[in-house]
Amino acid sequence: MNEFRTLKVLDRFRLLFEKFGIQYVIMRRILQMKLTMDGRRVPTMLGNTGSRQDPEKDDQNKFLRSMWLYLLLGTVVLAPVVMMSDNFIFQMSLVFGILIFMVLTSLISDFSSVLLDIRDKTILDTKPVNARTIHAAKIIHISIYLFFITAALAIAPLIGGTIRHGIMFSVIFLFELVFIDILIVVLTALLYLVVLQFFDGEKLKDIINYVQIGLTLVMTIGYQFVSRLFSIVDFNYVFDGKWWQYFIIPVWFAAPFELFIHGDRNKVFLIFSLMAVLVPLISVYIYARCMPSFERNLQKLSDNSGTRKRVGRPKGMGILRFICSTQEERMFFRFTSDMIRNDRNFKLRVYPSLGLSLVFPFIFLFNSLQFQEWDKVSSSKSYLLMYAAALFIPSVMIMLKFSDSYKGAWIYKVMPVRELAPIFKGSLKAILVKLFVPLILFVSIIFIAVYGLRIIPDVVVFLLSICLYTVVSFLMLRKAVPFSEPYQVSGKGERIPILVLMVILALFAVCHLLSTAVNYGVYIYMILLIFVNLVSWRRAFRITWDNVIP
Template sequence: MDKLLLRLFSVFVPMLAKSGVDTYQLYEIVKIKLLMDSRRPNMMFMARKSSNTTTTAPWRVLLVNLIMGGLIGMVLIISEKPMVGQTAYFFVFMVLMSLTLITDFTTVLLDVRDQYIILPKPVNDRTLAVSRILHITIYVLKQALLISVGGLIFVGFLDGIVAVPLFIVQVLEATLLSILLVNIVYLLAMKSVSPQRFKDIISYFQIGFSIVIFGIYYLLPRLIDVSALKQIDLTHYWWSYLLPPVWIAALNEVLIHPARAGIVTSLLAIAGVTAPIVSLWLIAKVLAPGFNQQLMVSASADNNSTAAVPAAGTKKQRFSIVNYLANLVARDPVENAGFRITWKLAARIREFKIKVYPAFAYVPIYFVYFTFQGKGDTLSERYAHLQHGRAYILLIYLSTFVLSAVLQNISFSEKYKPAWIYYALPITQPGKILSGMYKAIAILYYLPYCLVLGIVGVAIWGPQIINDIILAFFAGLIYGLLMALFMVKGLPFSKPVLNRQGGGRAVTSLIITSLVWLIGFGHYLLMKWETVIWILIVPVVLIYWIMMYYYKRQTWEGIELEEF
């Protein structure tokens, strides 16, 4: 498949050569990168206690992608007009590809290791920058072709077998557009901002863009009348001419249904075909020069700023809120150290923030997704129904999603080697480090988030829900402790990312999550008795205190150690 896709990109060789890319070097660089990837141990082979995972996990991933593709393919029948259905399909498809690129492949694009190996050779900026994008494109294309199987089947039934090869071309077109548009934004950012702020801006852009994509994907179908799309004609709206999914869908309209295609549709189809070529030329000719030098300056600036942090921190140590909170809630010296380490690293590590911060936006998105449907004809009617209901219980318990996202990532880091200090010190109870870690993430993330949700809840439903907020907050802390006990088997930022077990503890996580939702259902049944809710807060706080006491007593045998 890799060789086939490499040959597929040979059609761009003349254009790349004219833009200054050494196509022979480009081919050799990408070929070596793909060979190295094939020799790299798969993440699923790293699981220690699940030897069968190596044979079943790839089939599981294949099945999930096929099911996802089938569900997305159903969007093709959303309208009586094929162009509308294909526009909706490729909108969802490009959203999924963009989200995959942002979450999984940004580190590949911004990796500086090539500078130490390839740049000493006579390789120019354009060639190396395009090789990164081509390397990413091949992997995303393989996933895209797998997901498009469902769409191919639907198109075969709707437009006949003749439309299937054309649909493959449209899928390639949509994938290339997604990759190139995201990369253009990244390269423009590198050209526009100072090196010191580039990585921070990219990190927050990743977070914000993934949130926007997630919100559009889940909320747009709930906030609009889908039935109105059945008779809509996109060519009657000027703003549709600016949407790449419309360009891609227009190609089907022109070649399969030429009787319905006009001049505007033909121009849109031409725009869809030429957009990937123009985008690739723009990257190679305009944005790629200076790309690698900018990466090196950014990396060195990042290292210098990191090195300067301790000096700045020592000056403000007396007034540090971190030290004050650590001394307040973690009086034991070992627990205090675990609190401070977790707080400071969680606030600085970009990879951790990229994985965790979107969870803060997912909660309100999920809440609107579950509540703003079928409650009225307008948004005001839906809001009125929401205000007179008890949906705030769902909002409060959804906040545990944030705690879960933090705990699932708190033990992993790409720079885990310095964690040897945990094992070098004479610590007999590592559970104290873990309890300090848990208190840090609860105060840094969970408590402020619950306060914000509580203020929003009181503004909408009134002060009578304060007791429900307090009870749900401590129930969430108990849920977090259960997750920490059974799911977090490593000290803060002490495990390599490759050792992360994706499905080994899925059953345990499902049981714990079901338990907290069962507690939430019981809370929902009892919420009409205000006094009972106030009384229940006392035993819930007591249970949390007892669980924290035993959490501190964990030994080294209960923690998964790493080789340093």
């Protein structure tokens, strides 16, 4: 195993660990093995740029190699915000909002498995290792990575803020980064503890999956509230103190800059500053008291009991016969539907994107309401913001290729299916019907309520555009039969096609807009889309095995 530099730094604190009853030599060996194993796992941040593994590089830590993405974000986005003025309550709320979002997203996607790991207890409980050592190894394992993520995000704004605002800025900033990381880890662990307390077996695993998805969506939606904490007066952001702002965490950590650098003794800033310190410390105390219960309840994850639904005749066979023209298509439609419903890893990677697709149109709509009155918005053509709901369709289609059970893909070549077209058509129709259409219909219904019945033809055009856009996305993306590749190679060589597909989606919206400028133009465009959809769905899937990654 490799000798990691982080462990060499940790060696300097050996006496401190041993003073608290931690078996340092054993803890160090546990961490060394965990860090070595991490080198063979592709993180979510790097997953979209991944490629097939080079055996000679298997032990290189791919997570650390992805730090340049966080560093780029900190340099391009966060540093300019810190340096643009000295309105700390606005600037630092925005900076900490982005930073908390990035760190929490990484924690959920890449380190929930560390928080919820039961292998340590299974393996090490039979060895002369005390519980305190196991807990310490788990916490330090997560802390090492959070340190690198936070440092990569914060180094550029730290340097820029120190140059612009002085040394006091850097002191406050560094202290708050520590409290932010503590708060993120502890609150996430406590949320998992609540879930573990009330559920068990297979249901528990599903609930944890939905909690991880929900956390991602809450952070995305909650981040939108940061910009709404302020009013624009004479082109300056003015803070308006309201009761609900006490629940916006980034503002807590922005307040000490106003308090100590500007000397603003506003009562609200004092309360926010106290919350930035006390809430993380109280959370740590609660977590320390609940840790034994947390570890006990983790054993529920090894319980595979739970009720299974009986498999009977599939419902909606009449609709399925209308959607899928052949028996082969219907078979792969049902197969894909079962996979996307039961594969937890697939749901964890895809559902947050679908959730973002759901909220993005409304975020854009609310932003337009900030600058226009309701009557003007409802009578305008801004209902075309519906197309924002389709932004993540290519990303979801990419994930359709991957599965934890990818080795079972040999079944495709032994099945009595002569052509690949039924496989692709059935699978794409499944994700359209099961994932895209319900989401798009929900968005459309809300937009009809806002803009009136006049946009119903536009909604039909929108649905037809999405069906055609799905085919275009399939043609532009790399071809592979569904669920036939490991997640470690997800997104290989598909960043550029995704960017092109975003432009194509914008062109669909522009064409729709142009059709509204002509009398009956929407209906003519609708008939054209129906014809193009019929032709494209019939001809686009004539693909041989030579053009597909097996």
